Every structure is written in structure tokens, then in C-alpha cells.
């Protein structure tokens with residue numbers, strides 16, 4: 251399907267195949283509409299560390315202009331796929347000064363609303379599914395504001411699969427619809443945010459490219 | 472988190488006497504065997520002793536930025552592992568069982584020959600013969616009062632203990648961002664690539680809690696290391712730092728207010744043209760020592776010389792008594808418990 255710039259990711263319903271879940275390169279994605287989502291650098295002035303604000307004042311971060319996103323439900327499992335170009339891939343942390351590529355999707359924990367720019371607040375937490383190249387298990391994290399991120403111990407129901415192919419990462423997050431956590435159920439419309447870190451530019455923590463506002467994820471009924 | 476933190480209720484401090492160190496690395500080995508023998512820690516030396524003047528660990532140790540200038544954080548770098556020295560492989564198998572006679576040869580992970588490592592330029596030092604000089608510089612995390620590491624972390628991955636000011640990394644919170652390692656001007660934070668967390672000296676806090684001195688302190692045959700709380704007016708750190716003013720911070724210009732202090736090296740006098748010692752000429756250039764230990768170094772050296780002459784004349788000197796510490800328990804402040812006499816729970820790994 252042709253990619254279009256949009257703020258809505260409309261999930262497709264796909265019949266489960268005997269090949270198992272939808273992988274990053276599965277043909278099943280052909281039935282989903284992939285949209286091109288523009289990203290922006292996170293603002294430096296809100297980074298919760300004077301060191302980071304000073305050290306990055308003259309350095310570029312947030313170098314990923316856009317990401318292609320698609321969603322599908324197959325066999326009661328939601329899959330969200332992100333694809334982006336990384337010219338110098340960093341597939342693993344191999345040294346003190348090597349940072350891995352990474353991406354994440356973010357939701358208001360209640361599936362309704364929260365402040366995205368601040369990563370939520372005490373009354374409105376956010377949850378993120380975070381993949382870092384070189385790791386097979388995603389981090390599921392919760393936050394009630396910048397710098398408050400805590401990790402949720404498995405089992406959290408979220409899995410991830412990633413492939414480096416043709417100069418780009420394809421990363422698929424999967425979670426059963428009925429799982430605890432963000433209420434992503436059949437027929438729901440849920441706010442979603444996206445972030446990408448380019449390891450080659452030493453992007454990490456709050457230094458990333460992100461969607462400055464929520465998009466909507468429409469889960470097929 | 473990103474802001475100056477309040478001072479702890481008590482602050483632990485150490486003084487290392489550079490005039491007594493043998494460069495034996497017993498401290499480094501004591502630490503290594505106790506704390507850094509786990510996976511991903513192979514190349515870590517939370518305690519390391521380097522010949523100075525020299526490159527240090529990592530190479531050009533004091534040139535990677537970090538710390539504070541005029542109260543503002545200074546951007547820093549975290550050098551690659553081979554700049555610290557990798558955990559080298561040795562071709563022992565070939566040396567022992569090969570038919571040819573080949574030298575034991577260290578290799579880095581990629582098979583190449585190492586070009587740097589801990590105490591790489593051992594005993595080279597500085598100066599021109601016959602006025603050559605060097606001294607050994609011991610380094611651990613200095614549990615700074617303005618810990619650039621802790622303040623650089625955007626997610627409170629490090630914290631300071633209220634009861635002794637020890638800075639610790641919370642490995643549950645650490646996300647492996649490594650801003651701390653960039654920000655530490657002494658480069659005393661290591662990175663565990665297998666677990667993607669930062670790791671550093673923990674001041675042997677579980678030993679301290681049992682009344683036992685840190686391993687590097689207790690294992691030192693040179694009796695180099697003094698430890699106590701800074702607020703103990705009878706303790707060696709207070710006496711040496713605040714009263715006698717002979718123990719000085721390392722690179723005070725880095726602005727982190729470290730709590731490890733050094734008694735600067737005296738070294739023998741320089742030679743005159745006739746090849747005799749000239750007692751009026753120091754061998755280690757004053758500018759170098761001022762750069763390393765700040766402007767107080769000249770007065771500190773004068774005090775040490777003056778007190779030493781007193782004892783030469785047969786007079787008593789409290790300062791010399793402290794520095795010599797004839798009873799080694801005196802070095803350890805309240806931490807004199809012999810670990811061998813502790814009832815220990817069985818080790819579970």
C-alpha cells in the first residue's frame with residue numbers, strides 16, 4: 251500500500267496465517283495502510299539534566315525526519331510496525347561509546363489522554379513499548395513526567411521482532427488485545443506517539459526524534 | 472536530577488599518601504577479585520594505580536572533559552574500552568604446548584596487539600636524567616561532594632547515601648545512557664556492555680556496614696590509605712586535610728569536590744651541576760604539582776618537609792605519626808573489624 255502522510259494509523263484486520271505472528275517483512279502487511287509520520291527533534295530545554303542541555307547545545311539530535319507506521323490485528327493480537335532509514339545502523343552496544351538504534355511507541359496508560367511532551371504527569375501516566383537493537387525483549391516502561399521512567403517487569407505481554415533490511419529497520423511490536431495495561435481493544439481509538447533514536451549520533455534518553463503530538467491508532471473491531 | 476544536590480549528613484573521606492605507594496597494585500587486585508569478576512566486568516579496574524606523569528587510565532585520563540567550570544557542567548567524552556585497556560587474551564595454549572618457542576603475547580578482542588592498558592607507561596615518568604621522577608597515583612571513585620556523574624543522569628540512575636555520602640549506581644534504574652561516564656572528569660565510571668549498565672567503585676559499602684575497611688585500604692602493604700568520616704575531628708582525613716592541610720584534592724579545577732585526597736609527592740631534591748643533591752631545588756616541577764593538586768601544594772610540601780626535619784632532630788611530630796601510622800589499625804578509623812573474624816552467611820551466587 252502507498253504510504254501517505256497522516257496523523258491516523260488505521261489498523262487492518264488480517265486473517266491469522268499458519269506462519270505465526272506478523273513479522274517485520276511478512277507479506278500480510280500488504281493489507282495494511284502504511285502512513286508516513288513526520289518526526290521532530292525533542293526540545294533540548296526540557297531535558298532533565300543540565301549536563302545534557304549543555305553538552306548537546308551545539309550538537310544535532312533528532313535526526314530521523316520520518317517513520318513509516320502501520321498497524322494490524324491478526325488472531326486477537328495487535329501488531330504495530332515502524333520502518334525508518336538509518337544510514338549508519340548500530341545493531342548492538344559493542345563499546346563504551348557505541349549506542350544502539352532504538353524506537354518506541356507511547357500510549358496514555360488509560361488509552362484516553364495524557365500530556366505527551368512531558369511523558370505524562372502524576373494523574374495521567376503514559377506507557378511505552380521500547381525496543382533497543384541487539385535485545386530480543388522489549389522494555390515496557392511507565393512514566394509520570396520527564397525523568398520518571400520505570401520499567402515494568404515481564405510478563406507484560408509485549409513482544410518485538412526487528413529486521414535490518416535494505417538500509418532500514420523494520421520493527422514490529424505485538425501485544426494481545428486482551429492484555430493488561432493500555433486498553434487497546436477491538437474497535438478502540440487510542441492516542442499513540444512514536445520515537446526513534448539513531449545510535450550513530452549517540453541519541454539516547456530524551457535525545458531523540460518524536461511525534462510532537464499524539465496520532466490516533468484505530469484498532470479494527 | 473540535573474540540579475545541585477544537598478550535602479549528606481556525614482561524608483566518608485580517604486587520604487592516599489603518594490610518598491608511600493609501592494605501585495604494587497595489591498589494591499587493584501583486591502578490588503578486582505572482590506567486585507569485578509562478573510560477566511561484562513572483565514576489563515574494569517574500579518581501583519587503578521598509574522605512574523605519573525603519564526597517560527593514566529584511560530589514556531590521557533584528565534583530558535576527556537566533564538566536571539564543572541564556573542559552576543557549569545563541562546561536556547565530556549567516554550573513551551572506548553581499548554583506551555582503558557581491554558581484558559586481553561594471551562596465547563597461553565600455544566606458549567605451553569606449541570613446539571616452537573614463542574613469547575606470551577596479549578591480544579585484544581579483535582586479535583590486534585594492545586596499544587594501551589592500565590598503568591601502560593609504568594615507571595616511565597617525567598623529567599630529564601639525572602632529575603628523572605615519577606610517582607604512583609591511585610584512583611578510585613572519589614565520592615565527590617558535587618558529583619558530576621549523578622547530576623548528569625536524566626533519570627536518577629545514581630544516588631548518594633545520606634549516612635556516608637557514597638555515590639552508588641542503581642542498576643535497576645540505570646538505562647545505560649552513559650552521561651555519568653562522560654561527566655566524570657576522573658573517568659571512574661565503567662560500562663558493562665553485557666548488561667548495558669554503568670558500574671563503578673562502591674567504596675566497599677557492605678564491608679563498611681560491617682565495620683571492615685574497603686579492600687583496597689586493608690590490603691595495602693604500603694599503608695598508603697587512610698579512611699574516616701570527615702566530621703571525626705580526631706580522624707586522619709580531617710587532621711590531614713583540614714588541620715595540617717597536607718592532603719589535597721586531585722585536579723581541584725574539575726570542580727566536583729572529590730572526597731579522596733592526596734598527600735603530594737616530595738621526591739628527592741634535584742641535582743646541581745656538580746652532581747650533588749641541591750636541597751633548594753625540587754625535582755618535580757612545581758607547576759606540574761599545582762596543576763595536579765591545586766595551589767595548596769607548595770605549602771603542603773613545605774609542611775611535610777618541616778615536620779620531617781623535626782623527627783630527624785629527634786623531636787615528635789603529630790603529622791609524621793599520622794602519616795607513618797605505626798599501628799595499621801590507625802589508618803582505618805572506625806573500620807578496623809577483621810573480616811576473617813566475621814560470621815559470614817554462606818555465599819550464594
Ligand code: SF4
Nearest residue numbers: 612613614615620655
Ligand atoms: S569520581 Fe566521578 S564517578 Fe565518582 S563521584 Fe566523582 S564524578 Fe562521580
Ligand code: SF4
Nearest residue numbers: 493495496498691693
Ligand atoms: S596504594 Fe597500596 S596496594 Fe595500591 S599500589 Fe600503592 S602500595 Fe600497593
